[in-house]
Amino acid sequence: MSAFLRPLGVEHPLVQAPMSGSNTPALVAAVSGAGGLGSLGAGYLEPQALLEQAAQIRAAIDRPFALNLFVLPDDFEVDEAQVDAARRRLDALMESEGLAVRTERPARWAPRFSDQLAALREARPAVASFAFGLLSTAQVRELQARNVRVVGTATSVAEARAWAERGADAICVQGAEAGGHRGTFLHAPEEALVGLFALLPLTVAAVDIPVFAAGGIMDGRGMVAAEVLGADASQLGTAFLACPESAAAEAWKRDLPQAADHRIGTIYSFSGRAARGLRNRYVAAMQPFAGELPPYPVLNALTAPLRRAAAAAGRGDLISEWCGQAAALVRPMPAAELVRMLMREYAAARCTPA
Amino acid sequence: MSAFLRPLGVEHPLVQAPMSGSNTPALVAAVSGAGGLGSLGAGYLEPQALLEQAAQIRAAIDRPFALNLFVLPDDFEVDEAQVDAARRRLDALMESEGLAVRTERPARWAPRFSDQLAALREARPAVASFAFGLLSTAQVRELQARNVRVVGTATSVAEARAWAERGADAICVQGAEAGGHRGTFLHAPEEALVGLFALLPLTVAAVDIPVFAAGGIMDGRGMVAAEVLGADASQLGTAFLACPESAAAEAWKRDLPQAADHRIGTIYSFSGRAARGLRNRYVAAMQPFAGELPPYPVLNALTAPLRRAAAAAGRGDLISEWCGQAAALVRPMPAAELVRMLMREYAAARCTPA
Numbered sequence: 001m002s003a004f005l006r007p008l009g010v011e012h013p014l015v016q017a018p019m020s021g022s023n024t025p026a027l028v029a030a031v032s033g034a035g036g037l038g039s040l041g042a043g044y045l046e047p048q049a050l051l052e053q054a055a056q057i058r059a060a061i062d063r064p065f066a067l068n069l070f071v072l073p074d075d076f077e078v079d080e081a082q083v084d085a086a087r088r089r090l091d092a093l094m095e096s097e098g099l100a101v102r103t104e105r106p107a108r109w110a111p112r113f114s115d116q117l118a119a120l121r122e123a124r125p126a127v128a129s130f131a132f133g134l135l136s137t138a139q140v141r142e143l144q145a146r147n148v149r150v151v152g153t154a155t156s157v158a159e160a161r162a163w164a165e166r167g168a169d170a171i172c173v174q175g176a177e178a179g180g181h182r183g184t185f186l187h188a189p190e191e192a193l194v195g196l197f198a199l200l201p202l203t204v205a206a207v208d209i210p211v212f213a214a215g216g217i218m219d220g221r222g223m224v225a226a227e228v229l230g231a232d233a234s235q236l237g238t239a240f241l242a243c244p245e246s247a248a249a250e251a252w253k254r255d256l257p258q259a260a261d262h263r264i265g266t267i268y269s270f271s272g273r274a275a276r277g278l279r280n281r282y283v284a285a286m287q288p289f290a291g292e293l294p295p296y297p298v299l300n301a302l303t304a305p306l307r308r309a310a311a312a313a314g315r316g317d318l319i320s321e322w323c324g325q326a327a328a329l330v331r332p333m334p335a336a337e338l339v340r341m342l343m344r345e346y347a348a349a350r351c352t353p354a
Numbered sequence: 355m356s357a358f359l360r361p362l363g364v365e366h367p368l369v370q371a372p373m374s375g376s377n378t379p380a381l382v383a384a385v386s387g388a389g390g391l392g393s394l395g396a397g398y399l400e401p402q403a404l405l406e407q408a409a410q411i412r413a414a415i416d417r418p419f420a421l422n423l424f425v426l427p428d429d430f431e432v433d434e435a436q437v438d439a440a441r442r443r444l445d446a447l448m449e450s451e452g453l454a455v456r457t458e459r460p461a462r463w464a465p466r467f468s469d470q471l472a473a474l475r476e477a478r479p480a481v482a483s484f485a486f487g488l489l490s491t492a493q494v495r496e497l498q499a500r501n502v503r504v505v506g507t508a509t510s511v512a513e514a515r516a517w518a519e520r521g522a523d524a525i526c527v528q529g530a531e532a533g534g535h536r537g538t539f540l541h542a543p544e545e546a547l548v549g550l551f552a553l554l555p556l557t558v559a560a561v562d563i564p565v566f567a568a569g570g571i572m573d574g575r576g577m578v579a580a581e582v583l584g585a586d587a588s589q590l591g592t593a594f595l596a597c598p599e600s601a602a603a604e605a606w607k608r609d610l611p612q613a614a615d616h617r618i619g620t621i622y623s624f625s626g627r628a629a630r631g632l633r634n635r636y637v638a639a640m641q642p643f644a645g646e647l648p649p650y651p652v653l654n655a656l657t658a659p660l661r662r663a664a665a666a667a668g669r670g671d672l673i674s675e676w677c678g679q680a681a682a683l684v685r686p687m688p689a690a691e692l693v694r695m696l697m698r699e700y701a702a703a704r705c706t707p708a
Binding site: 156157158175176177186187191192193194195196197198199201202205215216217218219221222224225226228229230260261262263265324325326328329349351 | 511530546548553556559570571573579679703
């Protein structure tokens with residue numbers, strides 16, 4: 001029973017992690033409809049798309065759900081020479097791999113965060129979660145005044161404290177095990193790869209708001225283990241990645257059960273920001289040029305059409321196959337069925353006869 | 355109740371992790387005497403010292419204990435130019451820090467593993483655990499024939515499988531959270547930083563022998579969480595580091611409760627092998643020269659007298675302050691008292707009323 005989720009009307013101590021680019025309104029609705037908290041990662045969505053997808057979720061279910069954004073500055077410098085060099089590298093790689101796709105300069109590199117935040121306020125989800133940075137105290141209060149609970153993502157105790165000081169309602173600690181982008185904002189990402197067995201009890205001891213646990217949790221046992229270490233709820237992403245409601249490419253879904261733990265690394269070369277995923281052919285090919293690539297969101301925008309084309313061609317080895325370190329424990333099934341299985345396992349593991 | 359430890363006469367599902375250089379016969383005896391399994395990390399001990407320390411443990415208690423060795427080749431190449439360059443760097447650092455100590459060329463770089471293994475066979479501990487490499491099947495069988503159980507350290511599922519194939523009696527999975535040297539032997543160490551929330555259930559699913567959990571476990575809650583994820587026993591090192599029976603330098607013990615998670619990194623510059631500890635002044639000073647330093651055990655031998663002198667001068671910022679990522683949760687108290695507290699917490703956390 002989650003102290004944070006239960007008062008919102010969410011039955012289970014279970015959050016489906018936002019997975020920008022892979023999640024769909026159908027996935028969020030399926031999880032929230034089955035008694036968990038579905039989350040729509042809207043970091044890549046323009047305001048209009050965010051509002052449309054929120055409306056799709058509401059049309060499907062009358063249950064609480066979460067929207068998630070990446071906290072980024074609206075304006076940033078772009079190094080044009082670096083962009084040109086990266087485009088040449090990427091185009092050469094696609095050519096050598098036989099893919100008829102080339103990079104393009106996008107109309108804009110990314111949606112403006114302030115516009116996304118305004119749309120989120122309008123959408124008024126029960127929960128808004130944030131990664132990559134901190135909201136201001138005023139931004140937190142504005143959301144809370146509209147009855148939107150604020151969850152901050154932390155990859156270290158210092159980041160958790162910073163969110164608590166800004167008035168967040170809860171913290172989601174992202175253990176080093178977690179798939180996808182690192183939420184890190186106070187440290188270099190490689191300095192904040194703290195495993196959940198350490199990060200969770202440290203954070204619970206450091207802040208007095210509820211703490212969600214994310215990273216490597218794939219089943220009900222993991223949810224119980226997180227609860228024992230002080231988690232108010234467990235947040236699972238990779239576990240839902242192979243569901244039919246997930247928009248992950250089929251090749252990516254197929255690779256998850258075979259993903260060896262030591263092949264799941266921290267990767268910069270798809271988006272320009274540290275993210276955990278499979279070290280596949282693309283990652284190996286771009287490794288020598290890691291230092292020359294533009295930062296997020298520029299590289300992310302440049303590689304987007306390449307990833308789409310590679311996915312369409314069934315080339316999982318050339319796309320960003322984000323996943324947590326326990327990806328091999330994935331169980332492909334409809335999301336609502338997975339929620340029911342997780343909760344059966346959770347109930348069974350919760351009270352071990354002493 | 356540990357399926358592996360209970361038949362040996364060890365009451366609690368609790369292993370005190372070997373901590374070569376910091377553990378003492380008194381620490382091992384205190385833990386084994388209190389119903390856990392104490393482990394003496396003997397990786398730096400010459401055969402005679404190993405036998406003497408094993409005899410000291412036996413003189414103190416009539417309980418099972420473990421000896422731990424680093425599996426290394428007896429012979430290795432030494433790059434003399436690299437050694438000279440490293441000595442100049444290290445001597446310059448000590449001078450700039452005002453420490454009147456200089457590197458020396460040791461009589462030998464490290465004890466020979468084959469001699470250590472022969473001494474271990476003679477000592478006949480109840481349990482022998484190994485890191486950094488694999489024993490041969492014949493070596494495993496020789497130990498088992500003398501009634502010594504063999505535990506292999508694994509930092510990935512592939513390493514766990516390799517130990518199981520060699521006939522090990524149990525696996526100790528070392529999560530990325532763990533303090534001290536990484537046991538990694540099949541991968542580059544940075545490729546096998548798998549958090550315990552992922553590594554433990556993955557390994558339990560992959561091998562059919564008991565699995566110990568190590569990394570970030572600091573209290574009874576952590577032991578229960580590990581058990582829920584399938585661990586047969588929990589192995590705690592950092593938790594015992596501030597005990598009076600630990601030989602860790604006083605400055606090191608004092609720094610543990612303040613050790614911020616994001617300041618605990620993977621460090622090569624003390625020993626030439628990846629090890630987790632505090633990124634202190636020495637680590638920052640040596641960072642620019644990381645690529646030039648000799649590998650283990652050469653660098654370890656070169657820095658040994660410097661670390662001893664720095665410790666004697668109370669300079670914690672210049673010694674290898676190994677610790678796991680949850681070091682701040684350390685509770686300094688006599689080891690037997692800590693075992694009793696851990697087991698009280700374990701009993702209390704084990705059965706959560708549903």
